[in-house]
Amino acid sequence: MSNEKSYAPGRVPKQRPGKVGGKRAANRVERTRAICEAARPLFLQRGVETVTVDEITQAANVAKGSFYRYFDGKQQLVRSLFEPLVEEFLSAMQRCEGRLNAAASTAEVFSAYETLAGELALVLLQSPESVKLYLQECRAPSEGARVPIREFSEQVTQAAISLTEVAHQRKLLRTNLSARLTAITVVGATENLLFRFLDRNDLGEPHEVTGALVGMVLDGIRAEDPPAAHS
Amino acid sequence: MSNEKSYAPGRVPKQRPGKVGGKRAANRVERTRAICEAARPLFLQRGVETVTVDEITQAANVAKGSFYRYFDGKQQLVRSLFEPLVEEFLSAMQRCEGRLNAAASTAEVFSAYETLAGELALVLLQSPESVKLYLQECRAPSEGARVPIREFSEQVTQAAISLTEVAHQRKLLRTNLSARLTAITVVGATENLLFRFLDRNDLGEPHEVTGALVGMVLDGIRAEDPPAAHS
């Protein structure tokens, strides 16, 4: 639950990085942030691969040499850009998995899923543009600057499978599908709903989308108890 | 149900295109095909935007000037590459919509969906690499060479919504969601299942995936009749 919103630079000097609160460290954080936040809208509008380093540095009001001081290249920038989102997402998933493993009743299982939904919604609200960028690029080939995004996508799938396996082992799923296929189905539906929602500024009504998501997941796991008793 | 598998060139001469079975026409079809089929594996491996015209022409054993004789540029190549797939997909969807509108019983509605599933499976088996490429690039920004892919994606969504609306108006859906959100959910799940399946050569068992897809759709529309009586 840490409030770390800063982007880590890809390169950090070895000999004199400066004290943690000093001018160098603060400046490094600020420049990294400026570059990352200048790059993101360009990536969203034109795609990661087509945006050049020159464009990014111009948009960030930073010289080209400074970019290469903090990053090896575009791939490392992409990795730094997504690092906070990846951390928050994976930690939320891991917390949910912990709660699921500790759950004694079906109600606690439902509660764990609901808590996860709330935490993921928070992540979405905090960084909708990064989420949009992820959805836009997450099926890219594993070559070039988008490698970190594709890696993140695999982690999303794996984490979803892990969570689904808990429900699967507890016979909570209505479907007779494997946990893997169930997870891939749910992730695909969720990601497409999110993408279409984020892609149209006019299609408001976020509650309708969240309702669709929660309904879909809960609909698939009403095997034993009716979901009446959850906190 | 025509067997047109040929890729149309983007540019066709006005004054002397040659007779339909003549040398020029045949040569034009052949060169267009060579370029398209050389480009596809490159697009799959490295992404549409990063592949250069030089690479494509080298892979196709064609001079650069010849490429620009048949295509304005990469975007037109992409359009020609996907045109057969788009045609087959949309025609199958339209046939299904016609059958749905003519359906007198719920059993006929189910039958229409089943026929569609079979036809789409055939499309997938005929051109799995183009489908994979579509899934890989279908969320690209509407700029550059991938514009036709994004357009196709919107058509897929719209066609799915149209089909879902029929089931929605007939009160065949178990869900209380709008037809739009239902369609986006189903398309997202389907596309992700297909992509993960096509992306891993080892994950065999196509019947498991198809079973997941059919089960998911039919599971969502068992409102009135039990789906016993369908041809």
Add this chain to the structure above:
DNA sequence: TTAAAACATGACCGTTCAGTCACTCTTTTA
């Protein structure tokens, strides 16, 4: 048969890009 159109080729051109570097200024650390 013949003139015009289409075709094929790859050298060529202007532009753009990633990455480097010399130079200057700032910060750290001892």
Add this chain to the structure above:
DNA sequence: TAAAAGAGTGACTGAACGGTCATGTTTTAA
């Protein structure tokens, strides 16, 4: 405070790219 490391800059370089074109060949259509 002084020396060394870090930081900022933008010009520069070499490679690569999209697109064109001059040249020569093949096909069409009359």
